[in-house]
Amino acid sequence: MRIPTRSVAILTAISALFLGLVAPTSADALVLVRPATHWGNVYAGPATNILQSPTPKVGKLEKKSKIIVKYNNFPEWTKVQVQAAVDVWAANFESSVPIYIDATWGRSSSYSVLGSARPGSYFANFKGAPDSSLWYPSALANALAGKDLDGDNPEMIITVNSLASWYRGTGSGPSRTEYDLQSVILHEMAHGLGFLSTDSYDDFFGYGSIDQPTPYDAYAQTGDGRRLSDLPSPSLELGEALTSKLVWSGPLGIAANGGVKPLLYTPKKYEDGSSVSHLDEATFSNAGKDAAMSPNLDAGEIFHEPGPLLLAMMQDLRNKPPVGIAVGIPQQVxxxxxxxxxxxxxxxxxxxxxxxxxxxxxxxxxxxxxxxxxxxxxxxxxxxxxxxxxxxxxxxxxxxxxxxxxxxxTNSITPQEPWKKTVIDPKVDARNLTSTTFNANPAIIYQDAINGSLKVALWNGKLWSKLTVDGRGGSAGRTRNPIAGDVSACVSGFGKAQTLHIFYSDSVDKDLRYATYDGKSFKYEIIDGNGAAVNNYEDPIRVRTASDVSVSNACSISSAGTQVFYRDESQGILLGAVKAKSSTEWKYELVDGDRKTDDRTTGDVGFHLDALFDGKETVLLYDSILTINTRKEATSGAIRVAKRIGLAASSWRYQTLDTSGNAISVVGYDVALHKGARGILATWLTSSILTIPKAEQIRWAYLGAPTVFTTLPPTNYGTPSKFLSSDGTTTAFNCQERLCAIDISKKTISLVSKEQSSDGIDSTWIVLNKVRNLIAGVGNQLISLRPL
Incomplete structure (x- = not known):
């Protein structure tokens, strides 16, 4: 779902952290995301001196963007006026990415506030940002990046005061006692699109703060030419600037204002939600179309168009702000x-x-x-x-x-040659890889992000045969939606009479899908996510759910039957589906995340998970978030293990393998399991309080000795991140957007591939001709890699 409607210990921002939504887009750094907390308001002014009539609606406005509104409690009569304002901005704000608005009709905290708006989030350092040091609001960031940087949250939040004296649109225009809703929405959408400062002011001490300067803050200047974004924060100097004369320095805005820098609204007594984020009331309240962004809307006043000044200032926000005045020599980096x-x-x-x-x-x-x-x-x-x-x-x-x-x-480093590579699939953006042994030969399952298909590469003893599993349309259970999300694969049967089981998801319906392959043909089925309603975590009767179950999955097959485990994104719990060998029906279960008894947890679980069958037990490894900070970043968590013999839902035994404490702040980010000669090896990532929200080091332990941890920071190789994969001897991980590997016994690190990927590089291990190979998607190719 685009706008979440259910939450039980769920926070989408946390999901973004652990799923890699906050992902790197270049060698520069990670894309940064912060929640938006500042609102822009429009206040109810007195009656206007001149009665106004609505501007005739222009038919068939050419749309430059698609804007979709989710209405919460809005009466039907309001929606025509809201949509009219939406249509105007859709014709004036250019974006190839749809803009979602979550709008609520309800009582305001102040009767004088007609409406309020804020962006969904702020993003910095993304590809396409004119200035990587500034924070861009969701809709503007998406427009500049050319893609949705946060597909789970709306780009704008708007609230409207239901108690105001609204013009209902049944006459020639609002009277001197009525306020025009279309004008309010037009005004508030400008705030949501970026006409908004992130400043704050301490009324008692007089300190001003701007923790996340936006392009709007960079274009706001003091009288002596200093940029608002460049002033120390927090400081009395910034506090004085927020209550003194400020002007707009954008060249397009200046030109639209007759060559004069537009004056911003900065009353001596700071007004939260109004100061800085509006044009000056005294200067622009009677400026016709350019009055749209003055802080007050008078009764009877109408503006149904943004006006040339507002549009010019919005266009300035898309360009790199001019350099400000340097104050002092730079300190050391x-x-x-x-x-x-x-x-x-x-x-x-x-x-x-x-x-x-x-x-x-x-x-x-x-x-x-x-x-x-x-x-x-x-x-x-x-x-x-x-x-x-x-x-x-x-x-x-x-x-x-x-x-x-x-x-x-800096520290000293020694450049080195990466591993030798061989191309398996030359034209594929391979992601979400997994592998298994099928009919005595390696099988690699991977998604092609170019066309949204799911593929399998099968080794026949001499060469690789590539088949399309799903995602390209067709009948017999295939989907026409692009395949996206985690993939897992297991094998049943013996010798060369085996069945390959593949679990995966699509990007639209977000269901858990299932394909089997007997060496000749595929069969398809939807396991979960297509239920009639959400199966609430408190319900002891487990059935198919309507939740988003596309985030993670891991399968395990034993003589008793087939099992698949997956995260319920809507409720933050770990689910399972089981089909006994003698059954044709799936049975559903809730594995963890629902209660803090029986060694379970109420943590937000299963962002990443792995599973295997060790010949006796099913073993699950997964991460859990326990607490967050004010920025909705995980501040503590756990690595969990669940085991059971057989398929009974009541037979799970739980264990916390690792948790936050001492120097470790957060554990998780990704997990990996492998059964080898020394037992079952579990691997995960950790961060300290100094590196949140980024991981800092890699940690592993054998489940036979679960209190004996080995921890290794990838010194001289870069920040570790998803994805993890291990063959029991060597663990591959992402380092500064590249691939690196740790020799488990020697505790040494090597560079596997120097190519970088903004979305991370997934990998998996196979044995080909008795030689271990790391399989990865690098540079729009599926390749195998071996140490020199």
Missing amino acids: RNAQALVSEGSAIIRFDPPANARAAQITSYTVKNTKTGAEKSFTSGPAVMTGLKNGTLYSFEITASNSLGTSDPVT
Whole structure:
């Protein structure tokens, strides 16, 4: 569902964290996301002096975007006026990504507030951002990125005061005692689309704060030309600016205002929801069409068009704001680090502490061995032309118009050659990989993100045969929707008379789908997600559910029957479906996340999971979120293990393998299980309080000795992230958007592939001709990799 309607210990922002929705888009860094907490209001003004008539509706406005409204409690008469405002913005705000609005009709906290709006979230450092240091509201960020950066949440939240004296649209226009709803919606949508500052003000001490400066904040200037976004935060200096004269510095807005910088609304007494985020009331309240963004709407007043000034300012937001005035020489860069690559090094660093005020123009990285220098506008920087096997370190300085910072020297690294690769499928964006042995040969199952299909590559002893499983339409149970989400595969039978079982999901219906292959043909079935209603977690009778069950899944097959386990995204619980060998029907169960008795948990569980059958027991490994902070980031969690003999829902035994504590803040991010000669190996990631929401190190333990942990930070290789895969000897993981691997016994790390992927690189292990191969989707190819 686009806009969640149910939640039991569910927070979509947490899901984003653990699923990789907050994902890297370049070598630069992770895409950053923060919840929007600042609202823009429009207040009820006095009666206007001039009665106005509605602007004639323009027929067949050419749409530049698609805007969809979810109405909560709106009377029917209001929807025509809301839709009219929506249509106007759809004709003026350009975006290839649909914009979803969650609108609520209800009582306002203040009678004088006619309406309020805020973006869904804010995003920074995404591909397409004009300025990676600024935070862009959801709809604008999606428009610039060309894709939906958060497919689970609306781009805008609007609330309307149901108690106001509204014009119901049955006459020639609002009277001097009525307010025009269409005008309010038009105004509030501008706030939701980005005409909004994220400033706050402390009335007692006079401090101003801007923790997440937006492009709007970067275009707002003080009288002496300093950008609002560059002022220290929190500070008295910023507090004074918020209650003094501020102007708009965007060139398009200035041009639309006759060459004069538009004056923003900054009364001496700060007004939450009005100050800074509007045009000046005294200057623009009688400016006709350009009065749309003054803070008050008078009774009888109408504006049914954004006006040229507002449209110009909105267009400014799509461009990189001009550099502000530099105040002081840059301080040293922070957290400088060199990372291993092939014939090169990736140089990571954080901007200086005074980066806002210093207005840094460039960073310079110097090779301390050769003296070679390169300049960059942001980090990380890639230094090429290095020799594999040679030790290097680097110096980093920051410069602005006033001077250059003191240098900072990185750690030393030795570039190395990655593993040898062989192409299996040359034209595929392979994601969500898994593998198994089918009819005595390797089978690789993977999604092709280019066309949304699910494929399987089968080794016949000489070459790979590629078959399309699902996602390309057709009959007999196939779906026409793109395949997306986790994939798992298991095998039943013996010798060369086996059946391949594949579990997967589609991106539209978000059902758990199932395909079997006997070596000749496929059969299809929907396991869950297509129920008549949500099977509430408190209901002891388990049936098919209507929840989103597309997030994660893992299967296990024994002589007793087939089992698949999966997360219920709507309720944050771990579900299971079981088909006994003697049965033709699936039976459903709730595995964990519903209560804190019987060693269970009420945590938000199953973002990632893995399963296997060890010959006696079914073993499940999964993560759980226990607490969050005000930014809706996980601050504590657990790695859980569930085991059972047979298929009875009552026979599960539970164990917390690892949990937050001491230096470990969060555990999870991904998990992996493997049964080998030394027993069952469990692997997961951890973070500290200093690295949240990013993982910091890799941890593993054998379930036979569950209190003996081995922990290894990927020093000199980059931040670890999904995806994890292990063959019991070597564990592959993502490092700075590349593939790296840990030798479990030697506790050493190697670079597997230097290619980077913004969405992470999934991998899986096979044995081909008695040789272990890591299979991965790299550079729009499905490849196998082996150590040199």
